[in-house]
Amino acid sequence: MTSITTENQHYYLGIDGGGSKCRVVLTNAQFSVIGHGLGGPANPLRGMEVAQASILDATYQALAEAELPKSALANIIVGAGLAGVNIPEYHRIFSAWQHPFAALYLTSDLHAACMGAHQGKNGAVIICGTGSCGLAAVDGKVLEVGGHGFPYGDSGSGAWFGLQLLQRVLRSLDGLLPKTRMTALLQQQLGLVGAIDLASHFMHVSATEYAKLAPLVFTAAEQGDAQAQEIITEGAAHINAIAKRLMSINPPALTLIGGLAPKIFPYLAADVQALVVAAAEPPELGAVWFAKFAQQQALSSEQSSKVML
């Protein structure tokens, strides 16, 4: 790698920021981990004040572990992979932050996950968790698909599986579909029996509540339930479609992330399965890789500017 020259000792901080918590890792200039931190939500969806406080809180933890003073903030180059920053409005708000770091480079949590999974090399990642989305990064080209939010996006995700289950159970209880094993499993999980009570439970809930039902689909399918198997076939087709789209730019490897990943893997197409590898490093280290590349690019364009002047 190109060596980065600065007057002082410098550090890298990688942030993996989601809707409920942020995880940070601090490295020295040689990319050896010297500290960790865990904070509250760091995406701009919950407001910039919360996000900034969460990030600084987690950073101070990492500094303490590394036995560095708070004044070291000015020597930290930050890579932040944050959920929500692909929404232009949130990106704008976050970019305007008068942060205390040497530099702050922003990308999506998905991009950071991909950088971590493949240690900064070409590759792709698909998240099959509460939501679903995919990203491939090949020779500087980044392709992102899926996501967009529940219930209109995130097809094949945990929330999507839960919604399909609930829809079928309600239709089945109304006599609009045959009986399904999923009904008893749902009634048992929630401690509710009637269609009206089941429906009322989901009246104002988030995607997370639906995602909690996803494992029941797989349980019912294992017990031979035809309707559960239909849902899995359809859900796997959605994840396959994301994978095929990412494969159009030829990533050499694909990592599946999220609670549903091991369950859905056996149902994916053979050529998709053949690409799958485990993640080499977690997203917060991916954010460090991102910071490193972004800093190199910033320095080289600064040098180009100097040459041009």
Added chain:
Amino acid sequence: MTSITTENQHYYLGIDGGGSKCRVVLTNAQFSVIGHGLGGPANPLRGMEVAQASILDATYQALAEAELPKSALANIIVGAGLAGVNIPEYHRIFSAWQHPFAALYLTSDLHAACMGAHQGKNGAVIICGTGSCGLAAVDGKVLEVGGHGFPYGDSGSGAWFGLQLLQRVLRSLDGLLPKTRMTALLQQQLGLVGAIDLASHFMHVSATEYAKLAPLVFTAAEQGDAQAQEIITEGAAHINAIAKRLMSINPPALTLIGGLAPKIFPYLAADVQALVVAAAEPPELGAVWFAKFAQQQALSSEQSSKVML
């Protein structure tokens, strides 16, 4: 009909109460309409104080039209067909109301609509509006199917159609599905182009916002769009399933209600289409029919009690 004997002149009030407004009609003892009223939301979802105020407001309008004093409230037998009262909690809250009327009989808005459509006779009704649900009332037996709320219930409804459209457009923009005419129609309707902007628009919206997209599916299908035609085939299958289930108790006629009804009618099965008739009377008059039957039943059980004593 059995004549109802009371000491004073008495009246009937029929209420059709939905989530955004309530419509009332006042009749004399011979069921001739003598007044009308229109109030705010009358279902308990918005809170009982709002519901009571909406109902009284609309009732006073009807009394004024009939040139009756407010003291006539005590001589009014009310039938209320309200959205939400099939949820036990809301039914309990509403039943506890210390109302100023001679009597108040509660049922669902769907039941009142069915009574109105078939003038109190046997029949069935399917609502294809923002939501979808069906009810058949045959010889005192009442069968209710569908509904339950969006997005887990209300399959084949306007909101359901809108969601299918949005899902397909987002997948298409991501390259996960072929191009569709629906994309341009959606972009035009909302004045938004990119997937992120389109998705953001629907982040916290109600079923009503999705239902506004439903006509675009039919427009695209008329222009030969294969994906729009697939959505209509699936949506019509949901409405057909509701109809077939209702037909299991042999209603002699079926009325389709709601903004989507004329659009979906041509796609229904031939034996379903053959049952369809126009509504004879609106839901608020159905609520008067309901009040009449409920009052007869109350009087006859009172007489039985007297005989038994």
